[in-house]
Amino acid sequence: MESLAQTMxxxxxxxxxxxxxAMKRHDKDAAANAKRLQREKQRQVDEHQVNVCKRAMERERQHRPFEDKLLGEKELPGVLRTLALVYDVHTRRLLSKNYAGPAEASDPEELPEVPVVPPQRNPPANDFSSRYNRYDQEKFLKGKEAFGINPLGTNLTKKKFAKELGKVSSKIGKETSKAIAKGTDKEIAKGTSQEATANVPSSSHRHSTGEKARRRSTNDHRPIIVVPAALTSLITLHNVKQLLQEMRFVSVDQVRxxxxxxxxxxxxxxxxxxxxxxxxxIDNVKRLKAEEWQRVAAVFALGPQWQFKGWPHSGDPAPIFHEVCAFHLHFKDTAPSKELSNLPVHMLALPQHERHLDCGILKEFWKKLDHHIAVRAKQFAFMKQK
Structure with a gap:
């Protein structure tokens, strides 16, 4: 094998x-040129972005409150500074004219200088003390009632009624004493009979009162919810408002x-x-009338069957729960009642101590009840009546 020096x-x-x-030098120059072009392109992009931002800031409309627009507080300092500069210039010109020579003072081409009075910022015309004050109406209501309202008028009828009652009682007492003095038993009996007839309501009055009560019961548009009367239940009339309206659990003992x-x-x-x-x-269904049973929407079951004594269907919970939306409230740590295990009852398991979870669980009660009422729209059509 021959070396390169031998062959070439x-x-x-x-x-x-x-x-x-030469090729290496060309590659380096090409890389340097590419970097330089990239930097130039990036600089142009940055300059374009800066120009766009400047134009946007110049065209941006500064927000000014209505009071600033009226008072001109933003422009006024700049105007005052400009006028102060102008006033200083004119002051210097006047001073220089006074100290100048007689030739300069007698120059006919110069116009007489008019002294400029520096502007003074006046206080705003809107005086806040002249704004409306609801207590200032007392200055214009001397000896009159404000808006026709008499603050002492709430007890006038009671005083008038008491005076009339005192007059009537004194008159009856005088007549009785006169009758006793004369010894006439007939007048005494007559006076007592008149008082009895006046105090006892007439049959027509009793009839009208009973008619009003009957109409009130028939025109009642409130669905009924039945809760247990036993104090061992988690929900009774003591704490039902906190549970179902305020969506928080408060024990019966705390409320009591x-x-x-x-x-x-x-x-x-x-x-x-x-x-x-x-x-x-309610917690006692014995007060319900026959027509009010149709308005029973929900019941909180405690467990034992004796709770439904006096209910329709001979107090059998199975058919009752098919007509009424049933619920059972218990703690998560305790097992629900075994007597309700095979019945259509909605279980509401509240935590023992985590009170922040009560709202989400109690919302399920209203969700189930609203569904129950919506399915039986014909039965609860009275809720839409006025």
Whole structure:
């Protein structure tokens, strides 16, 4: 195997080396030119972006409140500075004219200088003390009632009624004393009979009162929710408002310690599709009339069957739960009642201590109840009546 010096001449080897160096130099120059072009292109892009931002900032409209527009607080300092500079220039010209020689002072071409009065910023015309004040109306209502409202008028009718009642009682007392003084038993009996007839309502009045009560019961548009009366239940009339309206669990013992007295019924208010809907909550179904059973929408089952004593279907929970939406409230740590395991009851499992989870669980109650009412739209059509 022969070496390169034996096969090629020295001139050919030098030419090859020169060619390789020229190619390397050309590659370096090409790379440098590419970088330079890239930097130039990037600079042009940056300059274009800067010009665009400048034009946008020049065309941007600065936000000014309405009061600033009226008072001109943003432009006024600049105007004052400009006028102050002008005033200084004129002042210097006047001073230079006074100290100048007689030739310059008698120059006919110069016009007489008019002294410029520096502008003074006047206070804004809008005096905030002259704004409307609701208490200033008392200055214009001397001896008059504001808007025709008499603040002392709430007790006038009571005082008038008390005076009339005192007059009537004093008159009856005088007549009775006169009758006793004369010794006439007939007048005494007559006076007492008149008082009795006046105090006892007439049959027509009793009839009208009963008619109003009957109409009120028939025109009641509130669905009924039945809760257990036992204090061992997690929900009773004591805490039903906190549970179903405020969406937070408060135990019955805590509510009773606060001095809450149980009533015959509780009214819950809830907004459904933009309308205020009221629900009547009771714990004793013996007060329900025959026509009110159709308005029973939900019941909270405690477990034992004696809870449904006095209900339709002889107190059998199975057919009752097919007509009424049934719920069972219990803690997650405790198992639900075994007597409700094979019945269509919605279980609501509340946490023992995590009160922030109550709202999501109690929303399921209203979701199930709304579905139950929507499915039986004909039965609960009274809710849409006014």
């Amino acid at each position: 001449s020295v001139e050919a080897i030098a030419a090859i080396k020169a060619k390789r160096l 310690k606060l001095g809450f007295q149980s009533a015959e019924e509780v009214v819950l208010e809830r907004h459904v599709q933009g309308q205020l809907v009221r629900y009547r909550v």
